[in-house]
Amino acid sequence: MALAENADDLQGTEKVFSFFREQLLAGALKLGDRLLSERELALSLGVSRPVLREALRSLAMLGFLDIRHGKGAYVRAADISVLTDFFTFSLAQQPDILDDVMQARIAIECQAIRLACERAGDSDFSRIGSHLSRLMETLDDPEAGGEADFTFHVSIVEAGRSPALITLYQAVSELLRRSHVERRQLTVKVPGIRDYLVDAHREVFLSIVARDPDAAEKRLREHFAIGDEFRRKSFIAAYSKAASQPKD
Amino acid sequence: MALAENADDLQGTEKVFSFFREQLLAGALKLGDRLLSERELALSLGVSRPVLREALRSLAMLGFLDIRHGKGAYVRAADISVLTDFFTFSLAQQPDILDDVMQARIAIECQAIRLACERAGDSDFSRIGSHLSRLMETLDDPEAGGEADFTFHVSIVEAGRSPALITLYQAVSELLRRSHVERRQLTVKVPGIRDYLVDAHREVFLSIVARDPDAAEKRLREHFAIGDEFRRKSFIAAYSKAASQPKD
DNA sequence: CCCTTCCAGTGGTATGACCACTTTCAACCA
DNA sequence: TGGTTGAAAGTGGTCATACCACTGGAAGGG
Numbered sequence: 001m002a003l004a005e006n007a008d009d010l011q012g013t014e015k016v017f018s019f020f021r022e023q024l025l026a027g028a029l030k031l032g033d034r035l036l037s038e039r040e041l042a043l044s045l046g047v048s049r050p051v052l053r054e055a056l057r058s059l060a061m062l063g064f065l066d067i068r069h070g071k072g073a074y075v076r077a078a079d080i081s082v083l084t085d086f087f088t089f090s091l092a093q094q095p096d097i098l099d100d101v102m103q104a105r106i107a108i109e110c111q112a113i114r115l116a117c118e119r120a121g122d123s124d125f126s127r128i129g130s131h132l133s134r135l136m137e138t139l140d141d142p143e144a145g146g147e148a149d150f151t152f153h154v155s156i157v158e159a160g161r162s163p164a165l166i167t168l169y170q171a172v173s174e175l176l177r178r179s180h181v182e183r184r185q186l187t188v189k190v191p192g193i194r195d196y197l198v199d200a201h202r203e204v205f206l207s208i209v210a211r212d213p214d215a216a217e218k219r220l221r222e223h224f225a226i227g228d229e230f231r232r233k234s235f236i237a238a239y240s241k242a243a244s245q246p247k248d
Numbered sequence: 249m250a251l252a253e254n255a256d257d258l259q260g261t262e263k264v265f266s267f268f269r270e271q272l273l274a275g276a277l278k279l280g281d282r283l284l285s286e287r288e289l290a291l292s293l294g295v296s297r298p299v300l301r302e303a304l305r306s307l308a309m310l311g312f313l314d315i316r317h318g319k320g321a322y323v324r325a326a327d328i329s330v331l332t333d334f335f336t337f338s339l340a341q342q343p344d345i346l347d348d349v350m351q352a353r354i355a356i357e358c359q360a361i362r363l364a365c366e367r368a369g370d371s372d373f374s375r376i377g378s379h380l381s382r383l384m385e386t387l388d389d390p391e392a393g394g395e396a397d398f399t400f401h402v403s404i405v406e407a408g409r410s411p412a413l414i415t416l417y418q419a420v421s422e423l424l425r426r427s428h429v430e431r432r433q434l435t436v437k438v439p440g441i442r443d444y445l446v447d448a449h450r451e452v453f454l455s456i457v458a459r460d461p462d463a464a465e466k467r468l469r470e471h472f473a474i475g476d477e478f479r480r481k482s483f484i485a486a487y488s489k490a491a492s493q494p495k496d
Numbered sequence: 497c498c499c500t501t502c503c504a505g506t507g508g509t510a511t512g513a514c515c516a517c518t519t520t521c522a523a524c525c526a
Numbered sequence: 527t528g529g530t531t532g533a534a535a536g537t538g539g540t541c542a543t544a545c546c547a548c549t550g551g552a553a554g555g556g
């Protein structure tokens with residue numbers, strides 16, 4: 001009979017996916033394990049080899065399999081680089097999602113900084129500190145400055161020592177890195193921006209060192225809010241200038 | 249000659265991917281556009297249909313294509329829902345990460361509840377409220393109670409109206425749903441738990457209605473912390489009882 | 497005019513064959 | 527005896543062809 005051939009009444013591709021989900025959750029497949037050959041797997045799952053290959057390819061694209069020609073397919077720890085590819089594509093399609101991704105960034109950082117206040121060690125402090133120094137040295141260079149700003153925030157998230165938060169942060173980081181630089185280019189000419197940047201970041205840093213979660217989160221939120229404010233001001237300035245000097 | 253057949257000297261699958269990357273970034277393929285049929289595409293790209301299908305499947309899994317049986321493949325705006333698949337597989341690989349995922353949950357909810365205070369409308373209020381009522385009705389049933397607890401928190405996140413946060417929450421929620429029920433089963437017998445659950449959730453709800461972000465986040469964090477506390481107590485109780493009454 | 501039926505086009509699956517790469521090991525030569 | 531070589535087996539990579547299942551519209555009948 002055509003139905004209930006193996007165990008699932010699922011058809012085709014979905015059968016393969018559910019098989020892997022089960023195997024992984026049950027622990028039958030561990031990291032580094034080698035899968036059966038495509039021919040054996042297709043036979044045992046009751047699907048054709050092309051169908052099986054479509055599923056394996058998809059899993060490989062998500063980063064869960066490492067398929068090597070002539071050797072076989074191996075279970076791999078999913079790596080985040082897929083997600084950065086994904087976000088890059090999606091940004092090309094709808095640039096307006098960046099604002100919303102910012103909400104995710106704020107969420108992650110605010111929780112991570114609380115954890116950092118509890119968990120960070122001296123090595124974390126010195127790492128964050130060095131990025132802060134770097135940030136102060138590059139105030140006049142939008143590109144290097146944006147990069148330093150970005151790595152400063154990354155080091156805070158890392159100091160939280162939560163794999164889940166770090167993973168999520170990395171997933172959106174490719175977008176954030178670019179936006180850091182763009183923002184710097186926008187706001188570099190706003191009066192008082194240099195002093196503000198130094199003070200804001202230093203206060204955030206000091207709150208972590210003081211191991212005061214409430215203060216740290218509060219400072220960080222203020223930092224984000226004021227950053228928004230500066231960006232609005234720079235837009236206003238740009239448009240005002242455009243009105244009096246229509247061409248560049 | 250075998251090489252330089254079309255334009256790229258790439259072979260097979262990679263040729264298909266690079267083709268789509270170019271088409272998408274160049275704007276030749278817009279949202280909602282219908283792709284050529286698999287047979288035509290395969291012919292025009294100089295690859296076989298199975299190979300083309302592997303690539304299309306992978307793109308569909310990443311959310312960039314919507315393939316419909318009998319109709320064709322359409323270019324789709326990739327939403328962030330791929331993250332759900334990603335995290336499902338991801339955590340299947342390392343089940344011990346579940347405690348850490350809780351940090352992600354806290355991060356998302358605390359930011360979402362702040363947004364909810366600004367953005368939520370009457371419909372959101374009534375939805376959250378109804379889930380709160382449901383929660384109060386199911387205090388004695390660990391399963392239904394855990395489910396109600398879960399949906400209450402979901403409705404808060406939805407009220408924040410941030411697609412990125414909602415998606416991330418969905419991604420980790422499949423794990424959390426199970427843990428909600430398990431926790432209820434653990435803590436259902438702890439003295440005072442019923443009153444606490446009602447009060448804590450009601451206060452969180454009222455803070456949202458009052459549109460007070462700081463209070464709402466504070467209550468929510470307390471809720472999480474006290475939940476931890478209750479769980480610890482129940483463990484202590486269970487082990488103490490086990491010492492005096494070794495069986496069951 | 498509406499409903500039914502059929503058909504062409506599409507994705508979904510299956511089969512079998514062949515190619516390219518990797519590893520192994522046995523045969524061969526020094 | 528020891529080292530080198532190359533043949534064979536097993537793997538993923540690709541291809542061609544055929545057929546099935548679903549969709550939608552056109553042609554036919556009521």
